[in-house]
Amino acid sequence: MATRNSGDVVGGDTEAAVGAPPGSPASKRPARDRIFETARELFYQHGIRAVGVETIAAEAEATKMTLYRNFPSKDELVAEVLREQEREYWAWWEEVTACCCADPRAQLEAIFDAFETKACNKDVLGCPLSNAAIELHEEGHPAQVVSVNYKKELYRRLVDLTRRAGAKDDDLADALMLLMEGASGARVTLGAGGPVRAVARSARALIKYHLDGC
Template identity: 45%
Template sequence: MSKALAETPSKSDADSTPIPPRERILTVARELFYRHGVHAVGVELIAEAAQTNKMTLYRHFKSKDELVVAYARGLAEDGDALWKRLATTFPDDPGKRLNAWVDHVEEILTSSAERGCALANAAVELQADHPARTVIEDYKRRKRSHLVELFRDSRYHNPELLADEVFLLFEGARISIQCGGREPALRVVEMLRDLLARAPRDAT
């Protein structure tokens, strides 16, 4: 176990309020699953890193599979929250909303901590009938729908086709990073901006 995980605090820095065990378990599982993979991380390591025990872990999650579902659901909720923030911040300006999303993509792809999309990484490890796969697939469909809506609001002529192209660019770049292709992935933002600049749309 890493030093950072061994020193995971059980209280928040802000108000010294004890962090509930379920939250600690999910936080640690999220880090370990992303870093090492779902299959490689056992419940013993998660419980130890969360400063609890297997009995407590199983009190909150009946099985590791249930924990993996909660992990995927939390990631999906974070992704959904991004689109809500963009809509709230730029409710009447799709151009700024689009630019903010592209900036978000750039931030992800240039982060030294990026190891690919956590949901996609998990999906590769899971059987087709695993319940977390449904969470992941539903989220990816919502993400594409958000892109279609964003491009439609930005007055692009073929928002669905553009959404597919952009979706594949971003998803492919993250997979490339996971496979060691960081340099090609770093070119994706430039490719994305060029694609959006060239795609036909109505004058605003």
């Protein structure tokens, strides 16, 4: 069962899907899960601003009342979705870097290789956390806080890796952060066949210049 911020116990998690046949997969899934997964997909496909709670509830075969029983507001629902996407991103990061035998330079190169592969996937519509940061720029918005903290952690990790790879300052981390940010934007505006195809090669050039001096 779900609890609201006030601590009141509610029954939204066990509500059957509206209109779902008894015993069907949709009728057995908790309402909170249906709402969360539907919102995640709609936000990514259409943008956060473009999707209202009525649409989310209808697509999830739930009611608005059930949605608000499980999530205090749309803003909190967006923030929950972004937190889950951030957890998945860091799990991806750890998986990619684990293959490099603790070699920080190789880890940096592997991250950008994997980033390019992911970005060139035709089904990818950019980084959801970056997209959210652009859409939701109001200071203090719950989802904006998640996006900003994600960016800070990303930069911190790049600084850590570049320093351990031999960088004497943060110039390489700055350049790689800007490259990743620019590539994310280029993927959204220019597609998988655009400049994002060169992100791994560009990262290697930056790494070589800053670490080898050439």
